[in-house]
Amino acid sequence: MSRVRNIRFPRLFLAAGLGLAALLPVALGWVGLAASAQAGEALAEKAIELRSFFGTYVGGAQMAPMPGSGETAQHRDLDVVIEPFKDGFRIVWVTVTRVDGRRDVAGVRRQASEQVFERDGKHDYFRLARKVHMFRGTTDIDVIAGDPVLWARIVGRTLSIHQLTIDADGTYLVQTYRRTLAADGASLEIDFERLHNNAIDRRVSGRVVRVRDEP
Amino acid sequence: MSTTRTLRIGAVLVAALALGAALLRPAAADEAPLSAFFGTYVGAGVTTGEDRTYLGVTLRDLDVRIQQSASGFSVKWTTVLRHEDDAGNPHQLRKSATRTFAPTDRPDVYKAVRSGKLLDGEEIAWARIKGQALTVYLMTLDNAGRYHIQSYERTLSETGIDLAFSHTRDGDRIRTVTGKLKRHE
Numbered sequence: 001m002s003r004v005r006n007i008r009f010p011r012l013f014l015a016a017g018l019g020l021a022a023l024l025p026v027a028l029g030w031v032g033l034a035a036s037a038q039a040g041e042a043l044a045e046k047a048i049e050l051r052s053f054f055g056t057y058v059g060g061a062q063m064a065p066m067p068g069s070g071e072t073a074q075h076r077d078l079d080v081v082i083e084p085f086k087d088g089f090r091i092v093w094v095t096v097t098r099v100d101g102r103r104d105v106a107g108v109r110r111q112a113s114e115q116v117f118e119r120d121g122k123h124d125y126f127r128l129a130r131k132v133h134m135f136r137g138t139t140d141i142d143v144i145a146g147d148p149v150l151w152a153r154i155v156g157r158t159l160s161i162h163q164l165t166i167d168a169d170g171t172y173l174v175q176t177y178r179r180t181l182a183a184d185g186a187s188l189e190i191d192f193e194r195l196h197n198n199a200i201d202r203r204v205s206g207r208v209v210r211v212r213d214e215p
Numbered sequence: 216m217s218t219t220r221t222l223r224i225g226a227v228l229v230a231a232l233a234l235g236a237a238l239l240r241p242a243a244a245d246e247a248p249l250s251a252f253f254g255t256y257v258g259a260g261v262t263t264g265e266d267r268t269y270l271g272v273t274l275r276d277l278d279v280r281i282q283q284s285a286s287g288f289s290v291k292w293t294t295v296l297r298h299e300d301d302a303g304n305p306h307q308l309r310k311s312a313t314r315t316f317a318p319t320d321r322p323d324v325y326k327a328v329r330s331g332k333l334l335d336g337e338e339i340a341w342a343r344i345k346g347q348a349l350t351v352y353l354m355t356l357d358n359a360g361r362y363h364i365q366s367y368e369r370t371l372s373e374t375g376i377d378l379a380f381s382h383t384r385d386g387d388r389i390r391t392v393t394g395k396l397k398r399h400e
Contacts, residue, residue: 122335123334123358124358124359124360144319144326145319145321146321151356152360166341168324169324169343169345170323170324170352174362176385176386195386198364198383
């Protein structure tokens with residue numbers, strides 16, 4: 001019996017060895033796949049050129065009410081212009097909040113905003129260009145006193161703009177606008193979220209299409 | 216009296232007045248006075264989240280000391296991470312940090328003495344008192360512009376403080392810790 005065992009064990013080892021040898025290419029294949037998947041992710045994360053976003057867009061968005069907020073869905077008309085400014089960009093947008101789907105009745109709100117971002121020399125993001133006062137020059141931002149801090153970045157095909165503010169009671173708000181360029185460059189998917197003291201309390205999503213800017 | 220000495224005395228008086236104002240500030244609504252948090256607390260907490268650094272680590276020993284400082288208060292906290300099945304050898308990873316805060320013009324809001332400039336890659340830190348809770352916030356930006364916010368909410372309880380920690384990255388909550396700490400005399 002023991003003799004049989006002595007013969008069987010080498011065979012078992014041989015079979016196991018052959019099995020492992022057969023599995024090796026498969027294992028290497030998995031490693032290769034994993035490596036290529038990582039490379040794919042890295043490729044997907046590669047930021048597109050800033051200039052790809054330059055253009056004029058019009059469209060709309062819906063504010064989705066957060067559960068338990070008591071808010072109702074709102075439609076907003078959007079008008080966005082992104083254009084070059086030095087080594088950064090200028091973004092101008094207008095939001096019109098309709099009343100019961102109409103924009104020709106009392107209560108319609110219009111908000112217009114313009115921001116200029118410059119490429120940061122040391123980091124992979126853009127920072128809001130600081131306004132230079134004629135007499136005081138530039139003044140330091142004191143975020144904890146309530147001054148907003150804004151920065152922007154490009155990840156993949158998405159241009160994100162973040163704004164941090166700290167309220168008078170010490171809670172914080174981070175508002176993030178993500179504008180993702182479609183593969184054909186003809187439109188931007190818009191996603192907005194507001195993080196208020198560790199919880200997201202507002203989301204807006206929509207789409208704008210590139211239009212020809214008439215003089 | 217030399218000018219330097221006069222300035223020094225003046226600075227000490229201003230700091231003392233600021234601290235006195237912070238400590239004696241009438242509690243807005245039901246805000247606990249800052250001095251109510253002073254003490255040393257020891258306890259344990261449970262971690263949840265998907266942060267790879269802490270994968271498999273579910274328990275942590277917590278130790279915090281909140282004390283009066285020259286211009287406000289300081290918080291020193293120590294965390295010892297240990298594996299759930301390895302209670303006999305808890306010193307897996309030990310982290311310790313201290314921040315000192317001074318009052319601001321905003322009631323019950325404090326700013327870290329060494330709070331930096333966020334867009335220069337430096338940490339900003341602040342604290343607030345709301346009700347019976349003292350919350351410390353630490354925020355940084357990484358090189359790619361992703362933001363990280365860590366908040367430590369410490370709420371007074373009958374025996375000490377309850378901790379609720381949260382780490383948020385780019386809007387996603389990646390780790391939370393809840394724990395109970397007893398006041399250590």
